[in-house]
Amino acid sequence: MVRLTVENAWVEFPISLKRMIGRPRTSRTGGQIDSKRSVVTALRDISFELREGDRLGLMGHNGAGKTTMLRLLAGAYPPTRGRLISVGSISTLFNATPGLNMDGTGRENLITCGLHLGLSKKQILSKMDEITEFAELGDYIDLPVRIYSSGMMTRLGFSIATAVEPEILLLDEGLATGDAHFAQKAETKMNDLIARSSILVIASHSESMLAKMCNRCLLLEHGRIVSDGPPKTLLDTYRSSVIEAARKDDLDGLQRAYELAMDMHGRGEKAPLDLEEQGLRYALRLHPEDAMMLQRYANVLLEQGKHVPAELEIRMILAVLARNPDRPEMRDRLRVLLTSAEQIPASVREAAIEASNATEAAQ
Amino acid sequence: MTAKATILPAPGNPFAVAFRDLVEAVRLAPVWIHAGLIDVVWRFRRTRIGPFWHTLSLAAFVLVVGVVWSTLLHQDPYGYFRYVTVSLIVWGLIASFITDGTNILIAGQSTALSMRFPYAAFAFAHVWRGLLLLGHHLVFYVFVMVLTGLSPGWTILLAIPALALLVANGVWMSLLAGIVCLRWRDMAQGISSAMQIAMFITPVFWPKQFLGPNLAFAADYNPLYHLVQILRDPLLGNVPPADSWIWASTTLVVGSVVTLWTYGRNRDRLPYWY
Numbered sequence: 001m002v003r004l005t006v007e008n009a010w011v012e013f014p015i016s017l018k019r020m021i022g023r024p025r026t027s028r029t030g031g032q033i034d035s036k037r038s039v040v041t042a043l044r045d046i047s048f049e050l051r052e053g054d055r056l057g058l059m060g061h062n063g064a065g066k067t068t069m070l071r072l073l074a075g076a077y078p079p080t081r082g083r084l085i086s087v088g089s090i091s092t093l094f095n096a097t098p099g100l101n102m103d104g105t106g107r108e109n110l111i112t113c114g115l116h117l118g119l120s121k122k123q124i125l126s127k128m129d130e131i132t133e134f135a136e137l138g139d140y141i142d143l144p145v146r147i148y149s150s151g152m153m154t155r156l157g158f159s160i161a162t163a164v165e166p167e168i169l170l171l172d173e174g175l176a177t178g179d180a181h182f183a184q185k186a187e188t189k190m191n192d193l194i195a196r197s198s199i200l201v202i203a204s205h206s207e208s209m210l211a212k213m214c215n216r217c218l219l220l221e222h223g224r225i226v227s228d229g230p231p232k233t234l235l236d237t238y239r240s241s242v243i244e245a246a247r248k249d250d251l252d253g254l255q256r257a258y259e260l261a262m263d264m265h266g267r268g269e270k271a272p273l274d275l276e277e278q279g280l281r282y283a284l285r286l287h288p289e290d291a292m293m294l295q296r297y298a299n300v301l302l303e304q305g306k307h308v309p310a311e312l313e314i315r316m317i318l319a320v321l322a323r324n325p326d327r328p329e330m331r332d333r334l335r336v337l338l339t340s341a342e343q344i345p346a347s348v349r350e351a352a353i354e355a356s357n358a359t360e361a362a363q
Numbered sequence: 364m365t366a367k368a369t370i371l372p373a374p375g376n377p378f379a380v381a382f383r384d385l386v387e388a389v390r391l392a393p394v395w396i397h398a399g400l401i402d403v404v405w406r407f408r409r410t411r412i413g414p415f416w417h418t419l420s421l422a423a424f425v426l427v428v429g430v431v432w433s434t435l436l437h438q439d440p441y442g443y444f445r446y447v448t449v450s451l452i453v454w455g456l457i458a459s460f461i462t463d464g465t466n467i468l469i470a471g472q473s474t475a476l477s478m479r480f481p482y483a484a485f486a487f488a489h490v491w492r493g494l495l496l497l498g499h500h501l502v503f504y505v506f507v508m509v510l511t512g513l514s515p516g517w518t519i520l521l522a523i524p525a526l527a528l529l530v531a532n533g534v535w536m537s538l539l540a541g542i543v544c545l546r547w548r549d550m551a552q553g554i555s556s557a558m559q560i561a562m563f564i565t566p567v568f569w570p571k572q573f574l575g576p577n578l579a580f581a582a583d584y585n586p587l588y589h590l591v592q593i594l595r596d597p598l599l600g601n602v603p604p605a606d607s608w609i610w611a612s613t614t615l616v617v618g619s620v621v622t623l624w625t626y627g628r629n630r631d632r633l634p635y636w637y
Contacts (some may be wrong), residue, residue: 013635078371078631087368090478098474099398103405112401115394116474144408145380155535 002088002167002198004050009079011068011223032222042068043223046082050199057210057231058203059238060220061256066203068093070170073201088198091117091166097157106141106156107132108150113160127163134189135159136182149181158186162193169197173204184355205259206266207235211309239275246278255283291319310342314352321355326359331356369479381483384630385623388484395488402488403495414499421451422503422565432568448507449598450567452500453591456529457536457614459493462558464537465544465551472637481631483626484540490530504598515600523596528611529594535615535622542625545636561587586614 015038032041043065050056058066059182071077072084072093099116100109110131114124124131132141135155140148148156171190194213205208210231211219217234219227227237242260245253261271261279269281280297287293294316298308315336317330334356338349373380388395407413425448433443434611467485474480508514544551564581566574571582589610596603 071476075371076476077634078373080372080631080635083585084371085368086371092477094477096473096477098480100473101401101405103408104401108401108405112398115397116452116478121397162609171410 002052003075003086004088004168004199004201005083005085006046006048006072007083007085009027009043009046009072009082009084010041010063011072011077012041012080014038015040026084041223043072046072046225048218048225048228050201052198054216055194055212055214056202057217058201058220059205059210059217061259064220065223066220067094067172068223070172070201070203073168074170086168088167089118090168090170091161092170092172093116093158093161094170094172097161100145102146103144104349105144106135106137109145109156110160113157114163117161117164118166119164124163131159131163134185147316154183158189163188165193166197168199169193169201171200171202173202173206173209205261205263206222206267207263208269211235239272243274246281254278254285257284262306273300276300277304288315289319289322291316291323294319299318310337310340311348313337313346314344314348318348318351371479372631377624377630379627380630381623381627384481384626388481388487391481391484395484396479396491396562399488399495401493402492414496415502417496418499418503421448421455421500425451425503425507428568436569436573441513445507445511445513445599446570447568448499448504450591452497452504453529453594453598454562454565454567454595455500456493457533457587457590458562459492459496460533460536461540462555464489464533464540465525465554466541467537468541468545468596468633469548470637472604474633476637482541482630483534483538485541486534489537489541490533493533494530494541495568513600515598516604518597518600520597521602522594525597525603525611528608529590532590532611532615532618535618538626539618539622542629542633545633546629559594565591567591586610590614 012034015033029039032044034041044071048056058069060066068077072079074088074090075084077088078084079217093289097109097113099112101112103113110128111121111124115121119127135141135152135158137148137152137156140152145153146337152266200213202210202213204326217229217231218225218236219234227234228347229237239260242253242256246257247253257275261276264271264275277297277300280293280300283293284297294312298312298316301308301312314334317334317337321327321334323328334352338344338352338356372402373383375383403414406520407416410416412419425444428451429440429444429447432438432447436443464486467489468475468482471480471482471485475482540554544554565585565587566582571579571588574582583606593603593609593611596607
């Protein structure tokens, strides 16, 4: 019976604190630094159990402990407190391929890496043709890995790692699989591999991927499990917690809202308006004069039936006028806005007055 | 595939933990035998004469040292050439166990951090690599023996148990050096300096008699000397003294016990030292 049990496991890294100057500051990401005991707690009091058929997704921002969790489950980091019990063969698909050597040819590396991953030489040789064909390396397979492009390297690593048939499969996200054509093939292969494995644990930023593949998700924050449940519920919780934090002008929340919205955008999904609103607020902090973004922000507010503040509209018009001063209707609108009762910061007001006067002089 | 439960941190006393890892490392023999072999191939991939570079540099060294020191020490040149050749081959093997052993765990990082891997296998791979290079050096040994016209006779068979003893010692030496240097990175430099100095206080270039009665203890109580001695003597056609066999065996037992205890005790801490 394949299973994976984690009982109150901690992962703590010993550190030398001599180089740390001043008081400990709170960081946005990463584990907690305990200067008294000279350790960084990467994972804190983790408990869960996975049985056959379980597909677990690990969520959380960068540095929340996703990769460390995979390494804990793989047995690479034995828990410093608590216990880990695993029954079944484990295979990992991380970014680094164990045993890879730059001076070896692709074919030689397939053998060394395959051996490291637990295949026998016989198995590798019998699968060799299939693997090389899948990796699409052509004649490059007999050339040193040193001269491979990064895409070829990933294809090689991916092809060997997916040739193993594990009972417990641990995947790290961001398996950049090169071009779109290969990415599609890789996905098919991966789905096939996932279907054959009894237990899957996958760490990812991609909500759609987790929602599609997993039946359970863990949300990690600062090395702690903050929630545990079905992916849909968890994704909603995660998203609303991010929006909530962003509304409070929390810089971390704003940034995560931005990342979340960009992630959805990257997958061709439309971000919900409230999320996009917070994401744009973050982007506008970085580029306060970007006319396109100001316009989009105003639209997002309008679409939600929210009031567009006069200050925002003035900034938007100023940005447009900066690029194209020959817009009389904009100047008129600016004058109207200046007479409105709303509070407008002095610097913005000054710039607006200047802009409307300057354009009058030009006429 | 048999379903076997793995419990971490590994339960049991340090020796039980270490022993289980040793068994696992032996089970992984195909992995490290292949890795060691291909490593030697890869390291010399872009050179023309490959691992024989080692042999060539050894030959050049023997030639220079042989000429200069045989004159300085007023030794019979033929006998001295043989002595220095075999000494350097044997010393090179032992020194590589220790000096290069300092890096074996550090170099295994990508493997060690992506799965539960028995670290002892890194030591096996290292010792195996050392043996492969020794094989290349033996070509030079045969060459010198033929040239100076000496056959070691049947005594050479004693080299087999001697080599086995050396290899067994090599496993604990490289594993211990690897563990120590993973924890304290400064130690690698320290150990390589210490080995350089050890080469001069161990009778490698000169016969032990040169120490005289007052300094003889420097060799008598030097385990490295006895390790060199047990393999050097049979290769030169002499029977190694019983003392040296006892010393080498004792070194193996004591060294292994210390290493296994250290290894077993720190097994689950090792990945955190990367």
